Amino acid sequence: QSALTQPRSVSGSPGQSVTISCTGTSSDVGKYKYVSWYQQHPGKAPKLLIYEVSERPSGVPDHFSGSKSDNTASLTISGLQADDEADYYCCAYAGRYSWLFGGGTRLTVL
Amino acid sequence: QMQLVESGGGVVQPGRSLRLSCAASGFTLRNYAMHWVRQAPGKGLEWVAVVSYDGGSKYYAASVEGRFTISRDNSKNTLSLQMSSLRAEDTAVYYCAKDKAVASDGYFDLWGQGTLVTVSS
Numbered sequence: 255q256s257a258l259t260q261p262r263s264v265s266g267s268p269g270q271s272v273t274i275s276c277t278g279t280s281s282d283v284g285k286y287k288y289v290s291w292y293q294q295h296p297g298k299a300p301k302l303l304i305y306e307v308s309e310r311p312s313g314v315p316d317h318f319s320g321s322k323s324d325n326t327a328s329l330t331i332s333g334l335q336a337d338d339e340a341d342y343y344c345c346a347y348a349g350r351y352s353w354l355f356g357g358g359t360r361l362t363v364l
Numbered sequence: 365q366m367q368l369v370e371s372g373g374g375v376v377q378p379g380r381s382l383r384l385s386c387a388a389s390g391f392t393l394r395n396y397a398m399h400w401v402r403q404a405p406g407k408g409l410e411w412v413a414v415v416s417y418d419g420g421s422k423y424y425a426a427s428v429e430g431r432f433t434i435s436r437d438n439s440k441n442t443l444s445l446q447m448s449s450l451r452a453e454d455t456a457v458y459y460c461a462k463d464k465a466v467a468s469d470g471y472f473d474l475w476g477q478g479t480l481v482t483v484s485s
Contacts, residue, residue: 257408288469288470290472292472294409299459299475299476299477302464302472305464306471311464343409345411345470347469350423351423351468352423352426353470354411356408357408358409
C-alpha cells in the first residue's frame with residue numbers, strides 16, 4: 255500500500271480559496287467513505303478538520319470543506335487566513351483495518 | 365479537558381526494545397478505539413496500529429507487524445506500544461490518537477503531544 259498522493263505545496267493570498275487534492279485508488283479513497291483531513295502547525299500535533307469526506311467536527315470553522323469524486327478527495331479552504339498556513343494531511347481507510355495518509359501539503363499564505 | 369500524554373520515548377540501539385505509554389484523561393477511554401500514528405523527522409504521518417475499545421482486536425501496519433504490540437488498560441486509562449527489533453527507520457515522533465467512535469472509523473479527533481523515538485547506535 256502506497257501513501258495517498260497530495261501536492262507538496264499550495265499557496266494563496268488572504269481571502270482567496272485553495273483546494274488540496276488527495277489521490278488514492280479504488281481500494282481506498284474510491285471505495286470507502288472513511289476519508290479525513292488534518293491540519294498540523296509546525297511543532298504541534300495534528301488536528302482533525304474533516305471526517306467522513308465532508309463532515310466538520312464541532313469547533314472547526316466552516317471555511318474548511320471536503321469532498322470526494324472517484325479516487326480523489328479534496329479539501330477546500332475558502333477565505334484564507336494567516337493562521338491557515340500549515341501542513342495538511344488526508345487519510346483514508348484502506349481495508350482490513352489499515353489506514354493510509356497522504357504525503358502532506360504545505361499551505362503558504364502569501 | 366480531554367487530554368492524551370505520551371511518554372517513554374528516547375534513544376535506543378537498533379535491535380533493542382522500547383515501550384511507549386499514553387495516559388488519557390478527561391474522557392472514558394473504554395468508549396473508544398485507540399491508535400498510534402508516527403511521523404519521521406521532516407516527513408509525513410504514518411498510521412501504526414489500532415486497538416479496539418475493549419482490547420480484543422488489534423491491527424498493525426505492515427511495516428511494524430510482528431515487531432510492535434499495541435495494548436490498553438482501561439482500568440488505568442492507559443494505552444501502550446511495545447516496540448521490539450527496532451530499526452533506524454522506526455525513528456519518529458509517536459502520537460497516540462483517540463478514534464472519534466467506539467468502532468475503528470479511523471477519525472483521529474484527539475492527539476497527544478507526541479514522544480520522540482530515535483533508533484541509533
